[in-house]
Every structure is written in C-alpha cells, then in structure tokens.
Amino acid sequence: MENSALNIVVLxxxxxxxxxxxxxxxxxxxxxRSESILSELDEYALEAALALTDARGGVKGGNTVTALxxxxxxxxxxxxxxxxxxxxxxxxxxDDALAGxxxxxxxxxxxxxxxxxxxxxxxxxxxxxxxxxxxxxxAQLSARLGLPQITFASALEVDGNTVTAxxxxxxxxxxxxxxxxxxxxxxxxxxxxxxxxxKGILAAKKKKVTTVSLTDLGISADAVGHAGxxxxxxxxxxxxxxxxxxxxxxxGDAGIQLVDFLAAAKLI
Amino acid sequence: xxAIVVYIDQLDAPGKLSTTVRQLLTLARGAGEPVAVVAxxxxxxxxxxxxxxxxxxxxxxxxxxxxxxxxxxxxDLLAQAAAAVSASAVLVxxxxxGKEIAARTAVALNAGVITDAxxxxxxxxxxxAHKSILAGSWTVQAQAVSAVSVISVKAHSxxxxxxxxxxxxxxxxxxxxxxxxxxxxxxxxxxxxxASGRPELEDARIIVAGGRGVxxxxxxxxxxxxxxxxxxxxxxxxxxxxxxxxxxxxxQTGKKVSPQLYISVGISGAIQQKAGMQxxxxxxxxxxxxxxxxxxxxxxxxxxxxxxxxxxxxEEIKKRRA
Numbered sequence: 001m002e003n004s005a006l007n008i009v010v011l012x013x014x015x016x017x018x019x020x021x022x023x024x025x026x027x028x029x030x031x032x033r034s035e036s037i038l039s040e041l042d043e044y045a046l047e048a049a050l051a052l053t054d055a056r057g058g059v060k061g062g063n064t065v066t067a068l069x070x071x072x073x074x075x076x077x078x079x080x081x082x083x084x085x086x087x088x089x090x091x092x093x094x095d096d097a098l099a100g101x102x103x104x105x106x107x108x109x110x111x112x113x114x115x116x117x118x119x120x121x122x123x124x125x126x127x128x129x130x131x132x133x134x135x136x137x138x139a140q141l142s143a144r145l146g147l148p149q150i151t152f153a154s155a156l157e158v159d160g161n162t163v164t165a166x167x168x169x170x171x172x173x174x175x176x177x178x179x180x181x182x183x184x185x186x187x188x189x190x191x192x193x194x195x196x197x198x199k200g201i202l203a204a205k206k207k208k209v210t211t212v213s214l215t216d217l218g219i220s221a222d223a224v225g226h227a228g229x230x231x232x233x234x235x236x237x238x239x240x241x242x243x244x245x246x247x248x249x250x251x252g253d254a255g256i257q258l259v260d261f262l263a264a265a266k267l268i
Numbered sequence: 269x270x271a272i273v274v275y276i277d278q279l280d281a282p283g284k285l286s287t288t289v290r291q292l293l294t295l296a297r298g299a300g301e302p303v304a305v306v307a308x309x310x311x312x313x314x315x316x317x318x319x320x321x322x323x324x325x326x327x328x329x330x331x332x333x334x335x336x337x338x339x340x341x342x343x344d345l346l347a348q349a350a351a352a353v354s355a356s357a358v359l360v361x362x363x364x365x366g367k368e369i370a371a372r373t374a375v376a377l378n379a380g381v382i383t384d385a386x387x388x389x390x391x392x393x394x395x396x397a398h399k400s401i402l403a404g405s406w407t408v409q410a411q412a413v414s415a416v417s418v419i420s421v422k423a424h425s426x427x428x429x430x431x432x433x434x435x436x437x438x439x440x441x442x443x444x445x446x447x448x449x450x451x452x453x454x455x456x457x458x459x460x461x462x463a464s465g466r467p468e469l470e471d472a473r474i475i476v477a478g479g480r481g482v483x484x485x486x487x488x489x490x491x492x493x494x495x496x497x498x499x500x501x502x503x504x505x506x507x508x509x510x511x512x513x514x515x516x517x518x519x520q521t522g523k524k525v526s527p528q529l530y531i532s533v534g535i536s537g538a539i540q541q542k543a544g545m546q547x548x549x550x551x552x553x554x555x556x557x558x559x560x561x562x563x564x565x566x567x568x569x570x571x572x573x574x575x576x577x578x579x580x581x582x583e584e585i586k587k588r589r590a
Contacts, residue, residue: 018539018540018543021405103381104374104381107375127521128521133384134384135383136381136383139339139343142372142449145449148449149338151338151339164456167338168514169364170461172280174456174457175457175458176456179452187521230374230412230414231381231382236408237407237408238405239405239406239407239547245566247558247569248571250571250576250577254577259581259588262585263588265529267550268585268588
C-alpha cells in the first residue's frame, strides 16, 4: 500500500491554565474559563498528525491537518496556536449554546463537525483534556463516527493505510492495529511536541479558519450545553487548600524524626 | 426494584472477582437489584461469589471478539445486556479500559456518564456520584439526568460486604451483535508487564514516590517502600528518564492516588505532580531544595539528602520492630 496523502483532524481544546486557581461558580457550577490556553495534552496529538503528514510530503504532498475546536469565541486562540505550530487549517464550532456541554454533548457536536469536513483518514486527540480530565470523549466520538478506536497510544505508526499503536496498560503492553480511517488518542509518551517558530507564526496569519454555528451543523441548541447534557453537577465545594506542616532541615537525625512522625500518625 | 448492572471482566484474570468488582456489587445491591454482566466465562467459584453478593441474574458472553479487539466489543456486550434487563444504572471500574467501556455504553444507551467517582450514594431513586475535579482542588456531586446512569467508580468507593442472604443467580448467555467498527482495532500482541510484588498504586495505603532527585537510583525509595509495605511511585521526570516504568507515574498523565500516606522524595511538586497526589491524607516530603513547592503542601517536610535520610529511616524502622 503506498503512502498516499493524509487528511487528519486534530481535536484542540481551550482550557483554563492549571497554573492558576481554577474556580466553579453559579447555579450550574460552571468552570471559569478566563486565563485559558491550548490544552497541553493536545500538543501531542498535533505533533503526531504533523509528523505523519511531514513524512508524506506535508502540505505540498496534499496532506491536510485540520485543528478542530468547539467552544466560545475565545476558543479561537486554541486554533490559532495550532496553526502557528503547523496545522493547515482550522474549524471552530462557535455557539453560546455550547456552554456547559458534558462529554455526551461534546462528542455529538464533534462528530457532526468532523462529518461536515467530508471523508477524513484519521481523527487524532490527546489522552485527556486538562480541565475535564475524563478521557472519555475519544471513545464516545469513535462510537458516534463508527471509526475503530485506538486510544492511549504511547507509540504510533502509519504504514500505507494501516495504523499500529502501542497501548501501555497496567498489566499488559498491547500492540493495536487498524485500517484507516480510524480515531487515535495519543499519550504524553508518544512524542515531543514542536514549538511554534517565527515562520510558523507569520504563516498562520494566512491560514484559513472556518467558523460554524450549531445551526450550520444541523444541531438544535437544546441538544447541547446545560440543556442537552445528560449529566449535571448538583453540588460543588472547593477543597480547603493544603497548608505546610512542620518543615525541618536535616541535622543528622531527620530519618529518625521521620520515623517519629510516622509512629505518631500510627502508620508504622 | 430496578436492575443495577455491574460489568465484570473475566477475560484477563478469570476465576475470581477483583476487589473493585466486589465493591461495585455491594454498591449495586444498596441501590437496586444487582445484575452481573460478564465478559468471558463464569466459573463455578465466580458464580458462587456473585451469589454471596446477592446477584440475581448473570448475563455473560464468551464470544472470541471480546478479547480480540480493543474495548469496543466489551461495550457492545455491556450496552446490549443492560438494555435486555432494563437497567437503570451501569457501574464499571475506573481503569483506562473501564472508563472507555462506560463511555461507549453511554452513547449506545443515550445515557449520561460520570467517571472517576470516589463514592456513589443513593438518593431517592437516583445514583449520585462524588468525585474530585480540577487536579483534586474541588469536589463535586454529579448525576445523570437520563433514564439510565453510567458511572465508572474508583477503588475503595465502599467496603465490600456480603448480602444478608446468598442468592442463586440465574445465568444467561448473551449473543452480542457487534457493530462493524467495534471489530476495527485488533489486539495484535500483548506483552505482560513485569510484576513488582509490591501493592498496586491505587490500592496502596502508603506510597513512596521518587523524582528527579533520585538521579537514577530508586533503591532508597524501594527499600523504604518495602519496609513500610508501600507501593512505589514516580514523577514524570523519573519515568521519562527511564529510571522506572511509566506505569509507576503519579500525576496528571499518570495515576491519581489518595493513600493514607504519600512520601514524596526528590520531587519538586509541580502542578502536574500535585494533580495526582494532593488528595492524599498525609504528605511527607524529602527534598534537598528548601524552595521546592512540594513543601507548601507537606504535613512533614525534610530539607535534606534523600540518600542519607531514607536509609536512616529504614534502619530506624527495623530497629524499632526488632
């Protein structure tokens, strides 16, 4: 099988920066999305797509990497960063009705957006978003698209139209294989993501970003967001911040003091 | 009473019920009529054990596809069996595969799915999941608003307990109709990972974890872990350096643990590490850099050389036990 050009969709999410305090508020316990960035785990998905398409001649070879995001107007930042890193084009599903969508609603919108692009060879995602952290959207999306699911790939190869991945579980390391088209999620072990360079930042300004609404995708507003989600958060509480306890500097007996601490806590 | 389905994998380790499955069966019995859906064979011992937990019905499949392809065929089994018994809820263990089985089952059943539940309570007909989010900085209660709830539940959600009276479950074989795409991702080979003989990270009461500061030598960490009966964990810096298996990683992209005691050794304590361990009951930190952020969350911190402090602690524990 020859290595023909690939049409790849990469999911990118705009998430609150974990370096800052993250807050829930309001009756629906919604996440405050100011101070957001491209989810760092999505950079591994983008790198996987760029490495595969680079190996087949990049844009000149007819390959396409589409960065797809679902979210408010501000989420365009995630697409822009992806274009600077090297994605070919962007697709942004932008609609106020999306706020509060759970995995079920998010995967519904993603599936419709991907179908709107016509036939694709691969959908590549990160292993989790750094805000929701559930890791289940890739599985739900592959079920909705009827694509083979190869998730948590810590190594990835595509030869012809055969994709082979390594999935490292607790008991086994498995080799998984599928024929394209397929959906793949990659872990942070899969590669070393590239950074945007000056040339990439300039080139991104000329790249095409298509913005679509739920209506454009044929999805009713009450099928998504808080209204359409099949789960709801009924209570939320911020865990009291941990505070520093006793800090000592070793003066030759710190190991013994450690044992004293464990004994006092009845742990030995 | 409505049926609460518990998913049970008997393909990889057949012949016995895992601790987590026993906990899920206990949860299910408290909320409805527990029904077991088994991928793989139902051995006589397993059936008797299911009866001990009050299971009334067992639906199972031994179709070869369940083990030949990744995740999706198991979700087909679970969704079809849950529909056949008109389940109001489906409980699955929260491992990587368990979460994905839950996710796909939820799509098939038009059901809301909640992952990473640390406990599940029963509130007037509704299952309520309790979980930590945002790297352990918030706790939330969540529930499905659909006819069926799908919840993946972490270990230690409840103490497993036998039913007041054992049951004799009815056993039915299910003929699963697999979706074509479910047979798309084939498991070509499997390599067992070496067992350490130590407790699993998620099950451990005590974890001793090492980071960049161990500089390639995990032996002080392992010696302290062994004298405490603890599991060994690691930061991403240590696993990326190849000093220890990636399966030992604690953090945002590794295991998320909440032991009674987490001893952090030579780990600076960046947000990605804290995301995996800051819900631990007690945290002890040993690091030579007094500025390490780990000391901001440590109940007991030692600024010192781990290669001196840990061996001294090991000797002291042995001495006190002698």
